[in-house]
Amino acid sequence: xxxxxxxxxxxxxxxxxxxxxxxxxxxxxxxxxxxxxxxxxxxxxxxxxxxxxxxxxxxxxxxxxxxxxxxxxxxxxxxxxxxxxxxxxxxxxxxxxxxxxxxxxxxxxxxxxxxxxxxxxxxxxxxxxxxxxxxxxxxxxxxxxxxxxxxxxxxxxxxxxxxxxxxxx
Amino acid sequence: xxxxxxxxxxxxxxxxxxxxxxxxxxxxxxxxxxxxxxxxxxxxxxxxxxxxxxxxxxxxxxxxxxxxxxxxxxxxxxxxxxxxxxxxxxxxxxxxxxxxxxxxxxxxxxxxxxxxxxxxxxxxxxxxxxxxxxxxxxxxxxxxxxxxxxxxxxxxxxxxxxxxxxxxxxxxxxxxxxxxxxxxxxxxxxxxxxxxxxxxxxxxxxxx
Numbered sequence: 001x002x003x004x005x006x007x008x009x010x011x012x013x014x015x016x017x018x019x020x021x022x023x024x025x026x027x028x029x030x031x032x033x034x035x036x037x038x039x040x041x042x043x044x045x046x047x048x049x050x051x052x053x054x055x056x057x058x059x060x061x062x063x064x065x066x067x068x069x070x071x072x073x074x075x076x077x078x079x080x081x082x083x084x085x086x087x088x089x090x091x092x093x094x095x096x097x098x099x100x101x102x103x104x105x106x107x108x109x110x111x112x113x114x115x116x117x118x119x120x121x122x123x124x125x126x127x128x129x130x131x132x133x134x135x136x137x138x139x140x141x142x143x144x145x146x147x148x149x150x151x152x153x154x155x156x157x158x159x160x161x162x163x164x165x166x167x168x169x
Numbered sequence: 170x171x172x173x174x175x176x177x178x179x180x181x182x183x184x185x186x187x188x189x190x191x192x193x194x195x196x197x198x199x200x201x202x203x204x205x206x207x208x209x210x211x212x213x214x215x216x217x218x219x220x221x222x223x224x225x226x227x228x229x230x231x232x233x234x235x236x237x238x239x240x241x242x243x244x245x246x247x248x249x250x251x252x253x254x255x256x257x258x259x260x261x262x263x264x265x266x267x268x269x270x271x272x273x274x275x276x277x278x279x280x281x282x283x284x285x286x287x288x289x290x291x292x293x294x295x296x297x298x299x300x301x302x303x304x305x306x307x308x309x310x311x312x313x314x315x316x317x318x319x320x321x322x323x324x325x326x327x328x329x330x331x332x333x334x335x336x337x338x339x340x341x342x343x344x345x346x347x348x349x350x351x352x353x354x355x356x357x358x359x360x361x362x363x364x365x366x367x368x369x370x371x372x373x374x375x376x377x
Contacts, residue, residue: 011200019196023188037192044196104182113363123176124183151172154179159170162178 007051014060015044021061021125022068028108028120029072039075043068062135069117069135107157115150118143233329237336241296244343245289289343296339330361334370341373351377 022043027036046067047060054063111119117136121127129147133140170178337353354370361367 008200012197015193015196015200019193020188023192024184024186027186028183033189037189040188040192040196044199048199104179108183120183123180151176155170155172155175158179159175162175163170 010054010057010060011044011048011051014047014064018061018064019044022064024124025065025117025120026068026072028105028124029116030075031105031109035075039068039071042071042075046071062131065121065135103158103161107154110157111150111153112146115146115153118146119150119154122147233332233336237296237332237339240336241293241339244345245293292339292343296335326361327364327366330357330364330366333357333361334366337370338373346377 019040023036023040026039026043027033030036030039043064047064054060108116108120118129118132121132121135122129127135129140129143133143136143333353334357337350337357340347340350340353351374354374357364357370358367358374
């Protein structure tokens with residue numbers, strides 16, 4: 001059980017350390033800044049509400065990512081009808097980045113549901129495969145195979161775009 | 170492009186997204202508000218919505234569970250009544266029944282029928298176990314959210330998809346290859362297209 005003061009400090013430290021990472025994952029999973037903001041708010045609200053129950057504060061990163069994953073699944077199932085809108089790519093304002101950003105987000109969204117989070121957590125956030133396996137509650141071998149298939153798919157989609165973009169510069 | 174270079178570039182591009190500063194400030198602000206005020210604000214909107222949603226979800230699951238249970242009872246009861254093992258062995262009321270070969274054939278048939286009924290009973294018992302599991306999962310989902318362990322809550326749609334699927338699967342395995350079962354499988358595929366249950370429903374439909 002934490003006092004109000006330690007609870008507040010723990011929460012603030014979690015926001016400072018992990019909010020950026022949670023937001024990035026939320027955005028890459030949903031493809032929408034608006035939805036990502038909503039997911040992050042819901043995640044941290046649930047965390048704040050239940051923070052007094054956390055037994056191992058050093059594992060707060062897993063805890064937050066687990067809540068985000070649940071919030072995302074919940075949101076998606078509540079809004080199945082609008083799924084194509086949730087997963088659509090938002091227009092970007094900077095013209096020269098447009099092709100690059102769109103292609104990355106499109107490639108991420110094209111991954112299978114079970115490949116997306118392992119890819120984002122390992123490549124974007126630097127989690128180890130053991131950590132991802134623990135978060136998702138599946139064997140490490142399963143994560144390795146999902147990562148392998150995900151990487152292959154991304155490379156097929158993105159590598160040629162990037163190479164031709166590099167040649168045109 | 171080498172694998173290593175590709176992955177480095179991918180990581181760099183993916184990390185370009187940053188949390189809007191005002192959102193981070195809002196999150197930090199949460200902890201600066203008096204706890205009771207925040208709890209109150211938090212309990213009004215999202216929680217009320219969550220509980221309503223939960224009640225609806227649980228109502229759904231219980232309705233499906235009850236329907237499955239009643240159907241299983243009905244099948245079992247009809248089958249047991251229509252072919253009671255006791256009726257399969259003729260009493261030696263006529264002279265022909267005393268012929269040595271016929272009672273032996275009847276006894277073999279009765280034995281086969283008994284075995285069939287035993288296996289049906291096992292299927293029904295299995296169906297009950299799955300019903301219990303579905304109900305306990307739905308309760309666990311509700312408890313996980315309400316007891317403040319939202320990260321443990323199971324996705325309710327997955328649960329619904331699984332429940333619909335196994336009632337259809339149980340019907341099929343019990344020999345009921347009907348339009349109703351087919352409609353139920355199609356429902357799982359159309360309503361929960363991304364679920365594992367939908368994939369299994371597709372392979373069952375292929376055998377129709």
